[in-house]
Amino acid sequence: MIPIAKPYLIEDDALAAYHTILSGWITQGPRVQEFEEKFAEYTGAKYAVAVSNCTTALHLSMIVAGIGPGDEVICPSMSYIATANSIKYVGANPVFAEVNEFYNLDPADVEKRINHKTKAILLVHQIGMPADIDAFTDLCSKYNLKLIEDAACAAGSVYKDKRIGSHSELVCFSFHPRKIISTGDGGMITTNREDYYSRLKLLRQHGMSVNDRIRHSSDKVIFEDHIEIGYNYRMTDIQASVGIKQLEKLDWIVDQRRIIAMAYHEGLKDIQSITLPHEEEGYFSNYQSYSIYLKEDFPIYRNELMQKLLEKGIATRRGIMNAHRETAYKLLTRKVKLPRSEDLQDRSILLPLYVPMSPQEIDFIIGTLKGLIESNVIHY
Numbered sequence: 001m002i003p004i005a006k007p008y009l010i011e012d013d014a015l016a017a018y019h020t021i022l023s024g025w026i027t028q029g030p031r032v033q034e035f036e037e038k039f040a041e042y043t044g045a046k047y048a049v050a051v052s053n054c055t056t057a058l059h060l061s062m063i064v065a066g067i068g069p070g071d072e073v074i075c076p077s078m079s080y081i082a083t084a085n086s087i088k089y090v091g092a093n094p095v096f097a098e099v100n101e102f103y104n105l106d107p108a109d110v111e112k113r114i115n116h117k118t119k120a121i122l123l124v125h126q127i128g129m130p131a132d133i134d135a136f137t138d139l140c141s142k143y144n145l146k147l148i149e150d151a152a153c154a155a156g157s158v159y160k161d162k163r164i165g166s167h168s169e170l171v172c173f174s175f176h177p178r179k180i181i182s183t184g185d186g187g188m189i190t191t192n193r194e195d196y197y198s199r200l201k202l203l204r205q206h207g208m209s210v211n212d213r214i215r216h217s218s219d220k221v222i223f224e225d226h227i228e229i230g231y232n233y234r235m236t237d238i239q240a241s242v243g244i245k246q247l248e249k250l251d252w253i254v255d256q257r258r259i260i261a262m263a264y265h266e267g268l269k270d271i272q273s274i275t276l277p278h279e280e281e282g283y284f285s286n287y288q289s290y291s292i293y294l295k296e297d298f299p300i301y302r303n304e305l306m307q308k309l310l311e312k313g314i315a316t317r318r319g320i321m322n323a324h325r326e327t328a329y330k331l332l333t334r335k336v337k338l339p340r341s342e343d344l345q346d347r348s349i350l351l352p353l354y355v356p357m358s359p360q361e362i363d364f365i366i367g368t369l370k371g372l373i374e375s376n377v378i379h380y
């Protein structure tokens with residue numbers, strides 16, 4: 001079976017975890033600090049704060065951005081549900097906007113939805129393709145809104161010559177196994193603001209004024225205070241030590257993923273009934289996923305195509321979900337109509353993409369897909 005994804009984890013990642021376990025300091029310790037420093041340096045941001053996953057990164061970002069009950073935050077519905085959930089966690093409401101052909105927020109549609117309750121735009125760099133950060137930065141300054149980036153899938157992606165993580169005040173990353181680099185679960189927030197940095201560090205560890213490492217190494221007795229109600233959103237040192245090793249491989253992994261994406265482009269470019277992903281000038285994707293869109297004249301129903309491919313040993317996934325169609329959001333979103341997002345969800349599939357994939361596996365996927373189309377197994 002060719003799976004949809006596999007994290008690229010090798011012996012040095014495992015050894016890093018092994019050594020951390022034996023070191024005797026296994027959470028919120030030196031490896032976490034090292035991972036944060038290296039991640040900030042990699043992205044070009046001033047600071048980075050490690051947390052337990054990207055969902056908690058988004059939650060804390062909402063808090064430090066000052067989003068609260070009754071506020072509205074504009075975001076795509078077409079995203080993993082954690083994007084919208086992070087807005088609900090602070091008592092605010094997600095206002096879903098349309099996406100463009102790149103599965104990313106459409107700035108013109110977002111602008112139409114701004115009103116006096118709007119406090120922020122939460123953009124998503126969907127499946128690793130950067131969203132148009134400049135357009136949203138302009139909108140945010142025009143209407144005095146906060147910008148938060150959900151870069152869960154976008155470690156190693158680049159927008160206008162700068163890596164994702166360096167463009168705005170709050171950028172959230174994920175190290176879930178479905179992402180480019182993984183620490184099991186894990187997340188990171190990058191920021192250039194010192195006040196955000198300090199508050200994020202406080203909030204992820206119960207609002208504790210003097211952290212355990214400082215108390216541990218102090219030659220004087222110190223007592224901590226808990227100065228606001230915080231959370232237990234820590235990353236462990238076991239995860240961070242894996243993250244440090246994964247980060248060393250990130251650019252290489254992105255290169256490898258792009259080679260596979262190019263092989264898909266090349267092998268599938270002559271099929272008229274599908275649309276392939278592409279990059280515009282200034283946009284560089286890490287190809288977290290490779291999504292193809294089945295046009296009106298595609299000869300096989302989407303779900304049947306997925307089933308046929310599975311029977312041939314190839315796992316695929318449906319197009320990116322729309323949060324407003326999920327049961328959890330039904331009451332809130334009865335009147336929401338997002339035809340483009342819904343169509344992209346219904347008519348797209350994600351193909352397997354992981355490192356290493358052999359040329360034979362890629363050829364097999366391309367050949368099987370072409371064979372199914374040519375034999376017109378099931379017609380409309």
Ligand SMILES: C[C@H]1O[C@H](OP(=O)(O)OP(=O)(O)OC[C@H]2O[C@@H](n3cnc4c(=O)[nH]c(N)nc43)[C@H](O)[C@@H]2O)[C@@H](O)[C@@H](O)[C@@H]1N
Binds near residue numbers: 004006152177350
């Ligand atoms: C970007 C979004 O991608 C994912 O959605 P998806 O539907 O494309 O993929 P999923 O089915 O969740 O991905 C899980 C697949 O990823 C591979 N995998 C490999 N290792 C793991 C693992 O440790 N945990 C999980 N959950 N999955 C792992 C396997 O092939 C597994 O079938 C979701 O995981 C979302 O959580 C994510 N935000």
Ligand SMILES: O=C(O)CCC(=O)C(=O)O
Binds near residue numbers: 054056187
């Ligand atoms: O939990 C998930 O499956 C997706 C959300 C995510 O990637 C994260 O919270 O880090």
